[in-house]
Amino acid sequence: MDIFSYVSVTWSLVVLVITLLYIYGVWPHGFFKKLGIPGPRPWPFFGTFLSYIKGFQNFDTECYKKYGKVWGIYDGRLPILMVLDHEMIKSIMVKDCYSVFTNRREMNKELVGPFSDGITVVKDEKWRRIRGSLSPFFTSGRLKEIFPIAEKYGDRFIENLKKRSPDGPVKVKDVFAPFSMDVVASASFSVDIDSINNPDDPFGAHIKKFFNFSFFSPLFLFLVLFPSAAGILGKMGFSMFAKSDMEFFYTSLKKLKDQHNNMNHKRVDFMQLMIQGQISDHQAESSSEEQPIKGLTDHEILSQSFIFMLGGYETTSTTLTFLLYNLATNPDCLNKLMKEIDEMFPHGAPVTYDALMKLEYLEMVINESMRLFPTAPRLERVCKKTVELNGITIPKDTLVTIPAYVLHRDPQLWESPEEFRPERFSPENNIDPYLFMPFGLGPRNCVGMRFALMIMKLVVVKLLQNFNVETCKETQIPLQLDTLFRPKVPVTLKFTPRAHKEE
8 A cells, every 4th residue: 555655646746747847848838829929839848949940030031921020939938029010120229229128138147257248248227338438439530540450451361362372262251250350359459360371379269169159059958948047057167158268268358458557558449448448346336327437347348358359250250251242143243343442442542441431332232231141130129118019018028039131131121132232222212220220220239330341341342452253163052041140151252363453
């Protein structure tokens, strides 16, 4: 009898645990049904997360076609409201940004590591203070000061490219990434990494590892299933990124900051500007909306420096890679751009900041490339309080996402949206800013957007002054993207020296 009782109790506990576990895995998945919002059916525990295997841009496009301008999905247990409604986008990105949709997705500090004070992560008043402190670094005046630095590395980039075989294929990302990082390192810290000529430089080697990331890594999947475990995992020493890489950058940036503190710096770089306005932790904590304080703490300076490095390596170089692919596969547009460059800078004349900013067709080409391949293919905001937008109730703490990739390719908004047509962005077309947001939109858009655009314009002009760009047998046409919006096969093109440079 005792044995039977023991078995009975054991089975009861097993059934109870399984039942509770099942409830845990499906309980949040009634969120959108209660709100009357359509969406794909979620799987227990995983929600709709596994659909990202096909590429989240493809998943988003499928959902838009099936469910319309507003639908709901689930990253594991986390509900995400997807929005393509024009009026709702206005409210989320601009109108209600400060009062309701200020913050991005919550990131656990322990898992993010020592760079948890980066402008892309921080919230509310801290974000306002950091944003207000960084914005003056990217004015036209500051960019003009930085321009000669970018030009120096642009020339070095061209010289390096000339050493390659003129008939050999070039993996575009491999040549643009070192250039981007060298410019950012010099403009930010007055450091000459010269990764253009030293591809094995430690900075480049470590930063590459940050982007060897997968949605389906064991740690990430575990966090999707059990998001509340993030804090515990962080305290146990787990991290989203390799600790050796995090420690390398933290130590290197701390050393650079100490050097800036201990020497009379002749050139005012981004780090020096941040140091000049440095404040204590106590001052930062006392900042409020009523009595705002500008400036960054010691830790915040290091966090922003790291964000600059990441953006310089990945975002700029990836955007340039897509841009060159679009030009190579559309030779008419390439020839038109080369003609504009030759007219503005005849016979390979030196490039100046003011003249560069006057290249109208170049601006159109960059915009059209970013329409097809936006820097931020998804834009996220957290709803701070329950609101109603366009008849739809959005509960407090809901994560709201605007799939910019889908917005930019919506056939209802763009004629032949899959085609590369720079003329869409001619001044007379006056594109609605709520339909085109490659760097985000509103107060929380990319703070370094103008800096990135300057670098991209400069290197494209330098490149096309010296080379023609063509596809080759290694070029994948059409381009296919992986789950993280990266080319499945590296973009490979041929750079042929232009004949007029030899005359």
